[in-house]
Amino acid sequence: MHQGRTKLTLLAIICLLTALPGAVNSATVPFAPSDYRGQVVVLDFWASWCVPCRRSFPWLNSMHDKYANDGLVIVGVNLDNDHNAALEFLEEYPARFRIHYDENKDLAREFNVVAMPSSYVLNRDGKVIAKHYGFKVRKQGEYEAVIAAALENQGASQ
Secondary structure (H helix, E strand, O other): OHHHHHHHHHHHHHHHOOOOOOEOOOOOOOOOHHOOOEEEEEEEEOOOOOOHHHHHHHHHHHHHHHHHHOOEEEEEOOOOHHHHHHHHHHHOOOOOOOEEOOOOHHHHOOOOOOOOOOOEEEEEOOEEEEEEEEHHHHHHHHHHHHHHHHOOOOOOOO
């Protein structure tokens, strides 16, 4: 009986966690830039085996914390073939931003992902205004400047 209750409790916790903004979303919930119209989006493609991704997650968390109230949305798009590998990565490198599991790699193909991580900044109209491949600690200021400029532009496309 105790094992059954433990499994039910674990299932309840997983259900609650998947409802949180920072939790791993089901592949059945598609990413649509139009859902974020009026906000600046950083779309960051990552995988558990990606070493630079381990350096980028703390920075992405800090950008989320600093700019979320100004209209920034960060969506980490996981490309692992093994969903459990993504969950293990997130245990070690928790994300305070949204996570989307791109099981069929449809979004990766749409954005023509060529390296890990690959990040795309979408302006308030949903247009890609910047992209960078890999993550370089020394370029964090440049990455942040693009985000800040996009957030400052309240009008039409940049």
